[in-house]
């Protein structure tokens with residue numbers, strides 16, 4: 001049987017390595033090979049292989065995933081890595097609002113020019129499906145729940161660059177017939193996020209280092225927190241569905257304030273380890289929106305997507321990962 005190759009750009013990062021592990025674990029008998037394009041600016045080869053190892057596939061430590069070290073800002077790298085590929089999941093990006101405010105030009109180069117390079121390479125290689133990781137940021141400060149019908153008005157350069165990426169996906173579908181789909185992820189959390197600056201990751205990191213949980217602003221800002229396994233499932237569903245030229249909100253449709261999240265993290269931590277954590281408040285971050293959660297009706301209808309993990313379950317699994325990373329394996333009834 002001919003091998004079908006999935007290329008994951010940014011595959012050494014948080015979301016990419018979980019997708020790689022899932023594809024290898026669940027779909028190997030379906031004849032899927034995984035290739036990763038990553039410049040290793042954030043993720044590393046070790047991160048990728050330790051995730052695969054943890055997913056019960058130690059043989060992939062030395063192979064199984066083809067890792068191509070390259071940069072999406074370089075067209076030759078994109079062109080080279082996409083050869084023979086059936087499905088591209090384009091995750092490599094500048095991923096932060098804060099970095100985009102500090103350096104909008106660098107954000108544009110990765111998220112706009114890099115995405116265009118990948119689309120053009122995919123078009124030339126006659127790729128069958130292109131999935132683009134977008135976010136809620138293109139929509140900006142609007143009354144939630146946000147949905148695909150809302151006119152985008154980005155607040156941050158990151159929101160603007162992701163919106164441009166969505167625009168190019170639509171244009172490549174309509175002009176060139178490349179089946180591209182944009183998925184607007186909510187705030188993703190879960191195992192593998194140790195390097196992330198996102199709230200869940202930084203709350204656990206601080207708490208386990210004996211530092212207070214630090215909240216930007218007064219904590220009344222809201223987000224839609226989605227567990228990594230649900231995001232991975234959404235990408236796989238979108239790759240299989242007839243949904244070219246479409247954009248989807250991929251989240252849970254639950255609005256959680258950062259204060260509520262902090263309380264849930266503290267509770268999870270105390271129940272599991274006995275650790276009690278203080279909270280401190282800092283200044284609000286520029287470019288951050290006040291309220292954000294998503295209506296996922298369209299993803300339910302067209303992709304059959306349903307988020308399955310509750311926040312409490314997801315936080316428990318995420319804490320286990322952070323404890324493993326910190327080398328803590330015992331429960332609170334023993335020594336921690």
Ligand SMILES: NC(=O)c1ccc[n+]([C@@H]2O[C@H](COP(=O)([O-])OP(=O)(O)OC[C@H]3O[C@@H](n4cnc5c(N)ncnc54)[C@H](O)[C@@H]3O)[C@@H](O)[C@H]2O)c1
Pocket residue numbers: 009010011012013014015016037038039040041042043044070071072073090091092093094095096110114133134135136184185186187188189198
């Ligand atoms: N994590 C979230 O909550 C979230 C939410 C919404 C959207 N997204 C989007 O999902 C995607 C993946 O996010 P993540 O959390 O896994 O990020 P991450 O930073 O963990 O991973 C990104 C990976 O891309 C690589 N990379 C960065 N620039 C590159 C370049 N120029 N060329 C090649 N590789 C490059 C990095 O080395 C890293 O391994 C991003 O596009 C992000 O904008 C993430």
